[in-house]
Amino acid sequence: MSDYPLAAISGDSTSAPDTAPTRVAFQNVGCKLNQYEVEALQDGFQRRGYEVVPFEAGADVYVVNTCTVTGSGDADSRRAVRRAVRFNPEATVVATGCYAQRRPDGLREAGAGLVVGNQQKADLVDTVHRHLTGSTPVAVFDPSARPRAARFLEIHGAPSLGRTRGTLKIQDGCDEHCTYCVIPSVRGVSVSRPLDEVVQQARRMVEAGYREVALTGVHTGSYGRDFDGEESLLTLLQALEGVDGLSRIRLNSVEPGFVTDALIRHLADSSKLCRHFHIPLQSGDDRILRRMGRRYTAAEYARVVETIADLVPDCAIGADVMVGFPGEGRQHFGNTLDLIRRLPLTYLHVFSYSLRDGTAALRLGDRQTRATQRPRARQLIRLSEDKRLAFHRRFLGSSLRILVEERCSSSASAFGLAVGMSDNYVKVLFAAGEQEIAENQFAFVRIGRARQDAVFGELEPS
DSSP states (O other): OTTTTTOOOTTTOOOSSSSOEEEEEEOOOOOOHHHHHHHHHHHHHHTOOOOOOGGOOOOEEEEEEEOOOSHHHHHHHHHHHHHHHHHTTTTTEEEEEEEHOOOOOHHHHHTTTTEEEEGGGHHHHHHHHHHHOOOOOOOEOOOOOOOOOOOOOOOOSSOOGGOEEEEOEEEEOOSSOTTOHHHHHHHHEEEEEOOHHHHHHHHHHHHOOOOEEEEESSGGGTTTTTTSOOOOHHHHHHHHSSSOOOEEEEEEEOOOOOOOHHHHHHHHHSSSSOOOEOOOOOOOOOHHHHHTTOOSOOHHHHHHHHHHHSSTTEEEEEEEEEEEEOOOOOHHHHHHHHHHSSSSSOOOEEOOOOOTTTTTGGSOOOOOOOOHHHHHHHHHHHHHHHHHHHHTTTTTTSSEEEEEEEEEGGGOOTTOOEEETTTTTEEEEEEESOOOOOTTOEEEEEEEEEOOSEEEEOOOOO
């Protein structure tokens, strides 16, 4: 931690208890990258002898991994800290993540006794342990200091809570600087995790029980572009496919300009890559895309999505869409609706534009009111639901190969329901009954009913 100017923690937070508390609870706010980091921190605390407990269980230490992508992320982060204080006013409440990097004082005011920035997150377990034991002086980061090179949190142990699908962080930071986005200022420049290190962790995860690994990062598609050699996302995928026992590899999100024809062809030919792409759109209008600082046109985005759908049958393709960006009039929003309606997208993540201090969009005029944003968001959410239902209905009467994630209690259903996920991002529920089907196994389920949120079927004989 010596690479940062440091400031001592105020109050009595440097005093040490007679014995180190053993119970630690976590609350994640935000993205799948944050989820990976929480799981890695859980693993780190467990290896130091701490007991991980639910957030409501009355812990000695609470760790809140925060988000600052939107104003609601800020509010949720502060709310999580206040909840921790209510659960146990005597606990040590630790705030980390993007909002901690951007607005540490706001989290201290909410009740956090220790604030750890993103660049220090890899040291968080040691920092908290020193704080609790009083073994060495503890300090907090100065968010104005120059960040050191990124270090990546690792998962060494078995899947937490019996999970069968794990997340693996391969990249951090972003160089794109979209005009609405604060993430480059809190995550830093794009940094790729060394390929050998990623493969080694994938092997450890397989040994610990994972059957599927989802690759995540702030800008996953840019993986390898900061290296001098030939390493790229495609190179990494090829290396991971050689990991024995790893059945599935899932890509969480890749920007449209980084979805190359070679990547699509590899997806189409691979037996391990999931038929699932998430490609952020944000807007279907070229003028709004330019104001956002996005480096593609609506036509270029459409070509990428249509190419995937043509080469990869029954592939799930999702998109992020933003409503209410400054200058987005009725016609601009109409262009977004028209584009999404005609593209073979299967679901949407819909966001309303949120003002972020320090972003270029803050200087743009013609801001949209909440009264304008809300109906547009609702319209896109309904369109997403329609597309998801249509995608699910496509599989009626056919079989899907799923990875069984959970077998529900027989008291919940006379038939004993189980749930799993297909490679193309379909949640499948089926009646397991007394049949021998366990979690973390693959099974085929014939689909008989479809809803927007899931499909239902019968387990086929093995």
